Amino acid sequence: MRFRRASVAFLFAVFLVPPARAAQGPSALEVLYPPDLTFSGEPKVKVFAFRGSKGEPVVPVVNGKAVAPLDGETFLKGEVSLATGLNLINVGGKNLRVFVLPNAVMDTFRLPYGKAGEDRVFRSYRLHPALDDGCEACHMLEGVKLKAKDQKKACYGCHDDFTKGEGGKKVFVHAPVAAGECTACHDPHFSARPKLLRLEKGCFECHDPFPTTGTVHAPVRAGECVACHSPHAGAAPKQLVRPGNALCLGCHKEPHARHRSSVVLGALTRVPDDFPVERGELSCTGCHAPHQSPNPRLFRKPQEDLCRTCHAV
Numbered sequence: 349m350r351f352r353r354a355s356v357a358f359l360f361a362v363f364l365v366p367p368a369r370a371a372q373g374p375s376a377l378e379v380l381y382p383p384d385l386t387f388s389g390e391p392k393v394k395v396f397a398f399r400g401s402k403g404e405p406v407v408p409v410v411n412g413k414a415v416a417p418l419d420g421e422t423f424l425k426g427e428v429s430l431a432t433g434l435n436l437i438n439v440g441g442k443n444l445r446v447f448v449l450p451n452a453v454m455d456t457f458r459l460p461y462g463k464a465g466e467d468r469v470f471r472s473y474r475l476h477p478a479l480d481d482g483c484e485a486c487h488m489l490e491g492v493k494l495k496a497k498d499q500k501k502a503c504y505g506c507h508d509d510f511t512k513g514e515g516g517k518k519v520f521v522h523a524p525v526a527a528g529e530c531t532a533c534h535d536p537h538f539s540a541r542p543k544l545l546r547l548e549k550g551c552f553e554c555h556d557p558f559p560t561t562g563t564v565h566a567p568v569r570a571g572e573c574v575a576c577h578s579p580h581a582g583a584a585p586k587q588l589v590r591p592g593n594a595l596c597l598g599c600h601k602e603p604h605a606r607h608r609s610s611v612v613l614g615a616l617t618r619v620p621d622d623f624p625v626e627r628g629e630l631s632c633t634g635c636h637a638p639h640q641s642p643n644p645r646l647f648r649k650p651q652e653d654l655c656r657t658c659h660a661v
């Protein structure tokens with residue numbers, strides 16, 4: 349009997365929904381932050397959410413207790429106080445687990461599940477400070493749909509435009525930056541990685557990794573691509589942070605004294621016209637590869653061939 353009544357009520361509910369709204373679908377609440385299994389070193393957490401149309405106030409429930417409703421109509425935000433240990437937060441029907449250990453700094457925190465299940469891994473995230481200024485800097489509403497604004501306009505609204513060199517100097521811009529694809533590398537909201545990065549394999553997410561055989565340049569081995577290349581735009585081609593030999597001399601303050609000058613005094617040496625030279629000095633990268641080489645000393649060619657380029661032996 350009870351069951352039947354419920355189904356009648358259900359049928360009514362379905363038929364009472366106006367067709368137009370049914371087509372658009374209900375505007376469910378999307379909780380942007382915190383994601384489930386968040387770790388916090390503070391006894392509180394910020395809450396950010398979105399819904400396509402205005403509605404009843406959204407009242408988060410923290411460990412079974414209703415707290416103050418979130419601010420806002422469509423872009424919603426707030427902050428909830430938490431207890432030390434495991435907290436269960438419910439926002440608009442979504443259950444989120446947040447683990448709190450005051451003053452602890454940890455990237456991940458494992459909570460064992462008992463003998464059978466897997467561990468629960470909680471992660472700490474760094475939030476983009478832009479979120480505190482609201483969502484509208486980067487988003488607009490199109491009907492009930494959330495749309496991201498053009499990233500060149502949105503991000504450069506608060507950050508320096510990388511394509512404009514300081515004092516009008518020419519800069520060499522990385523293709524994804526020129527295309528305004530900041531989110532190819534950055535998460536616009538929050539990330540477990542520094543600098544809001546979302547790249548798991550760093551630069552190799554898009555570029556082929558260099559061979560790890562032969563001689564590998566120490567900063568390349570260490571994954572310090574940005575020691576030489578800006579991820580955004582550099583003073584020299586290939587987004588290099590410094591042009592020519594100055595790049596190498598930034599770390600190798602006093603490399604070998606020989607093979608610096610391009611001036612030839614003896615009769616048995618001749619520097620070919622196509623060998624790269626800058627202001628009277630041989631280019632370091634004329635003889636050494638910047639990343640990796642099958643030869644010792646990062647030589648561009650096997651040693652004997654290299655020497656023969658200039659020395660008659």
Ligand code: HEC
Binds near residue numbers: 478479
């Ligand atoms: C700094 C710019 C920026 C801010 C501020 C921002 N967003 Fe976003 N958001 C984006 C971009 C860009 C995308 C497009 C997705 C992408 O490219 O990864 C996006 C995507 C989304 C999505 C789609 C799901 C997803 O993660 O891809 C949701 C939901 C969202 N944002 C909610 C919000 C809410 C809620 C706020 C405010 C609390 C907010 N955003 C603030 C830039 C921003």
Ligand code: HEC
Binds near residue numbers: 478
């Ligand atoms: C409403 C202003 C605002 C907008 C819009 C904005 N940012 Fe930010 N962003 C900030 C502030 C403030 C900081 C922190 C101070 C700083 O590092 O400049 C920051 C920091 C960052 C950082 C460094 C984070 C760290 O951990 O050091 C990155 C990366 C970043 N923003 C990327 C973006 C991207 C990508 C966009 C566009 C999708 C964007 N920002 C749009 C205000 C903004």
Ligand code: HEC
Binds near residue numbers: 529534
């Ligand atoms: C190819 C990947 C990539 C793209 C595309 C990219 N970034 Fe970055 N960004 C990085 C990396 C890597 C860092 C960290 C650099 C470091 O550690 O020195 C960074 C750092 C930043 C920072 C922190 C301050 C700084 O300059 O170090 C801001 C702000 C930033 N990016 C904004 C942007 C904006 C805005 C865009 C789009 C116009 C963008 N990024 C596009 C990879 C990228």
Ligand code: HEC
Binds near residue numbers: 577578587
């Ligand atoms: C989201 C994908 C993406 C990521 C991540 C990325 N790049 Fe690129 N990069 C490109 C594209 C696309 C081009 C242009 C096509 C090309 O020339 O290969 C490019 C071009 C380059 C070039 C110039 C290549 C040439 O022959 O002129 C260099 C140097 C470079 N990237 C370095 C880096 C470094 C260093 C990083 C890490 C900080 C990085 N890239 C991360 C997409 C990416």
Ligand code: HEC
Binds near residue numbers: 552555571575577633
């Ligand atoms: C010691 C400085 C240095 C470091 C570190 C470095 N590069 Fe380079 N990179 C250069 C130079 C210089 C060039 C210019 C090409 C040349 O002279 O062979 C270059 C060129 C490139 C190119 C253009 C294609 C090519 O191979 O010539 C890409 C892509 C690139 N680098 C990616 C990376 C990535 C990814 C990393 C990190 C794993 C990295 N670089 C680390 C100095 C460096």
Ligand code: HEC
Binds near residue numbers: 564566595
């Ligand atoms: C970010 C710092 C840094 C930059 C920039 C840099 N190097 Fe290095 N390089 C190192 C380190 C560290 C080592 C390993 C320790 C050493 O031998 O000094 C090294 C080693 C070398 C070696 C010896 C490799 C071997 O295994 O025999 C050569 C050759 C070399 N670098 C050439 C260059 C050239 C050419 C450039 C410019 C394209 C350059 N370096 C730029 C840090 C740098």
Ligand code: HEC
Binds near residue numbers: 597
């Ligand atoms: C004409 C070729 C040539 C040029 C140009 C050249 N090198 Fe070398 N480099 C060598 C040779 C050969 C060695 C092996 C040691 C030696 O003979 O001095 C070497 C060794 C090195 C080493 C390994 C450490 C050592 O001293 O054994 C470093 C670092 C280095 N060079 C950096 C540089 C830098 C930086 C530049 C540019 C300022 C540069 N080289 C320009 C040929 C060259």
Ligand code: HEC
Binds near residue numbers: 651652657
């Ligand atoms: C890009 C051309 C070039 C290459 C490649 C080159 N050298 Fe040289 N080398 C020179 C120049 C220029 C001098 C200065 C000679 C002069 O003034 O006559 C020189 C000088 C020397 C000297 C000192 C000679 C003296 O009389 O002081 C030695 C030894 C030497 N090179 C060895 C080598 C070796 C070994 C290689 C291969 C690993 C090599 N060079 C590769 C251009 C080069």
